[in-house]
Amino acid sequence: MATLVLDNGAYTAKIGYSQEKVSVIPNCQFRSKTSRLKTFTANQLDEIKDPSGLFYILPFQKGYLVNWDVQRKVWDHLFGKEMFKVEFADTSIIITEPYFNFTSIQESMNEILFEEYQFQSALRTNTGFLSAHHYFHNKPSELCCLVVDTGFSFTHISPYCRSRKMKEGIRRINVGGKLLTNHLKEIISYRQLHVMDETHVINQVKEDVCYVSQQFYMDMEIAQMKGEENTVMRDYVLPDFSSIKKGFCKPREEMVFSGKYKTGEQILRLANERFAVPEILFHPSDIGIQEMGIPEAIVHSIQSLPEEMQPHFYQNIVLTGGNTLLPGFRERLEAELRSLVPAHLPVSVLLPANPICYSWEGGKLLAHHPDYDEMVVTREEYEENGHCICEEKFDI
Amino acid sequence: MVLEKKGSARVEAGQRRVLDEATRQRRLTRQLEALEKDNFQDDPLSSLPPPGPTARLPAFSETEEPEKKKRKTRGDHFKQRFRKNFTTLLEEENLSEKPEPNYLSATAPPSSLPPRHFCCVCGFPSHYTCTTCGGRYCSTKCLCTHRETRCLKWTL
Ligand SMILES: Nc1ncnc2c1ncn2[C@@H]1O[C@H](COP(=O)(O)OP(=O)(O)OP(=O)(O)O)[C@@H](O)[C@H]1O
Numbered sequence: 060m061a062t063l064v065l066d067n068g069a070y071t072a073k074i075g076y077s078q079e080k081v082s083v084i085p086n087c088q089f090r091s092k093t094s095r096l097k098t099f100t101a102n103q104l105d106e107i108k109d110p111s112g113l114f115y116i117l118p119f120q121k122g123y124l125v126n127w128d129v130q131r132k133v134w135d136h137l138f139g140k141e142m143f144k145v146e147f148a149d150t151s152i153i154i155t156e157p158y159f160n161f162t163s164i165q166e167s168m169n170e171i172l173f174e175e176y177q178f179q180s181a182l183r184t185n186t187g188f189l190s191a192h193h194y195f196h197n198k199p200s201e202l203c204c205l206v207v208d209t210g211f212s213f214t215h216i217s218p219y220c221r222s223r224k225m226k227e228g229i230r231r232i233n234v235g236g237k238l239l240t241n242h243l244k245e246i247i248s249y250r251q252l253h254v255m256d257e258t259h260v261i262n263q264v265k266e267d268v269c270y271v272s273q274q275f276y277m278d279m280e281i282a283q284m285k286g287e288e289n290t291v292m293r294d295y296v297l298p299d300f301s302s303i304k305k306g307f308c309k310p311r312e313e314m315v316f317s318g319k320y321k322t323g324e325q326i327l328r329l330a331n332e333r334f335a336v337p338e339i340l341f342h343p344s345d346i347g348i349q350e351m352g353i354p355e356a357i358v359h360s361i362q363s364l365p366e367e368m369q370p371h372f373y374q375n376i377v378l379t380g381g382n383t384l385l386p387g388f389r390e391r392l393e394a395e396l397r398s399l400v401p402a403h404l405p406v407s408v409l410l411p412a413n414p415i416c417y418s419w420e421g422g423k424l425l426a427h428h429p430d431y432d433e434m435v436v437t438r439e440e441y442e443e444n445g446h447c448i449c450e451e452k453f454d455i
Numbered sequence: 456m457v458l459e460k461k462g463s464a465r466v467e468a469g470q471r472r473v474l475d476e477a478t479r480q481r482r483l484t485r486q487l488e489a490l491e492k493d494n495f496q497d498d499p500l501s502s503l504p505p506p507g508p509t510a511r512l513p514a515f516s517e518t519e520e521p522e523k524k525k526r527k528t529r530g531d532h533f534k535q536r537f538r539k540n541f542t543t544l545l546e547e548e549n550l551s552e553k554p555e556p557n558y559l560s561a562t563a564p565p566s567s568l569p570p571r572h573f574c575c576v577c578g579f580p581s582h583y584t585c586t587t588c589g590g591r592y593c594s595t596k597c598l599c600t601h602r603e604t605r606c607l608k609w610t611l
Pocket residue numbers: 067068069070071072122209210211212213235236237262265266267379380381382384385415
């Protein structure tokens with residue numbers, strides 16, 4: 060029997076069979092200005108030649124699955140003959156959900172997996188559980204780990220003691236990559252060029268030029284300097300989707316510091332935006348969100364746990380989710396934690412090679428675990444017992 | 456909105472409106488809500504002229520996929536339960552009566568660090584507060600821009 064692992068993120072689905080490698084695919088639908096009648100699903104995004112003004116139809120709201128029509132379209136496409144060719148009667152699925160998922164969403168999930176698709180068996184779990192499993196697999200002597208997952212919708216800090224989720228220590232910060240992109244879009248639109256409709260393009264700008272500052276106020280000073288001294292400043296050439304397919308930063312030696320470019324490309328000039336935007340993860344209050352930033356929330360989480368375990372958590376922090384790819388993220392987090400945590404306690408923050416798929420890889424490992432068959436609910440069991448058996452077995 | 460560079464700013468000190476705390480808070484809430492939006496533009500599909508007097512555009516993506524292989528139970532997810540938004544679902548969870556930890560109690564509490572202030576025009580550290588709206592600014596130049604563009608916007 061095959062096992063399909065699906066980390067069902069609000070931005071991308073991380074999906075693949077447990078014997079194969081992972082694919083990262085947009086978990087949404089799109090419409091474009093150039094072919095307005097057609098709706099593109101998931102990786103059909105690649106068919107859109109001019110994604111300017113790209114319109115998103117997302118199944119998630121604030122990280123929770125609410126738009127089932129869209130989710131079903133994406134899953135039909137992923138499970139179908141063009142992609143994973145799932146033989147439902149002979150396939151087990153591992154699928155992820157957010158922490159504290161609402162009861163009605165959980166029930167809809169059971170119904171769709173067992174009654175509509177009719178998977179042979181299913182394991183519904185949290186993304187962090189799979190990440191913790193991955194971590195303990197690589198470090199079998201450790202007992203505790205703190206999973207930081209900062210993706211599209213929000214950021215979660217979740218402590219695991221082996222396979223046990225320490226619920227009382229979970230913290231959620233309502234800042235994720237979606238908010239960062241929207242904020243960048245907003246300030247660029249106010250300061251230089253109207254880009255409010257260009258989520259897709261500006262998201263790429265974010266991923267290409269943003270970074271986490273190590274010395275925030277010093278970078279602010281540099282970003283304010285004139286001319287070549289301003290080593291923070293970048294000129295980003297926007298794509299026009301005909302001759303320039305993908306945006307990029309002007310090489311330093313081609314930058315024009317005073318006056319205009321004669322090349323006619325459309326340019327965004329970015330200075331403090333590069334690091335002030337990611338800074339919201341560390342200081343949500345910078346834009347008026349009254350919540351702790353990641354370092355403070357980690358300490359807050361760990362301090363709510365039994366004292367004898369606390370040192371173990373500080374030493375086993377693992378970063379997952381797309382935002383941890385921002386250059387400087389790990390270093391800054393470790394440095395801030397170092398200054399917040401008592402000096403005698405070692406602090407160690409691990410950034411895995413692929414933080415976006417770390418959880419999926421954990422699911423893949425779990426599928427091969429000797430106890431896997433005991434963790435799932437089979438379709439037969441569901442048909443006999445309904446939602447209760449899922450509630451009993453799955454720790455969401 | 457693109458920043459317009461106008462020559463002179465109308466800085467009529469002394470007689471400007473001052474927004475009260477509730478208005479300032481509402482404005483902040485609206486700004487933060489905007490950061491959750493999926494799109495700012497209209498759906499390209501909705502901006503098409505109606506195809507004809509009787510034809511009706513489907514709500515979602517039914518337009519492609521000529522073969523409509525629907526499962527028997529497809530009607531299911533048009534049931535009420537599948538059509539609720541986040542706020543409704545959250546209310547239905549009735550968390551104030553459920554044991555902690557839950558979705559609400561897991562929210563990170565406010566920071567104990569002092570707030571930092573940035574110019575709402577240029578984004579650099581700021582030392583001054585606009586007396587009208589409470590926004591921050593760093594220089595006379597930015598204050599003028601602020602007053603010409605955003606100071607009294609979004610105050611509903
Ligand atoms: N190199 C990068 N630099 C900065 N941000 C990035 C990078 N790569 C991805 N991201 C951002 O990470 C976010 C997606 O992360 P991830 O795939 O972990 O989210 P998700 O699992 O789909 O969402 P969620 O966990 O909230 O349901 C997006 O906002 C994306 O812009």
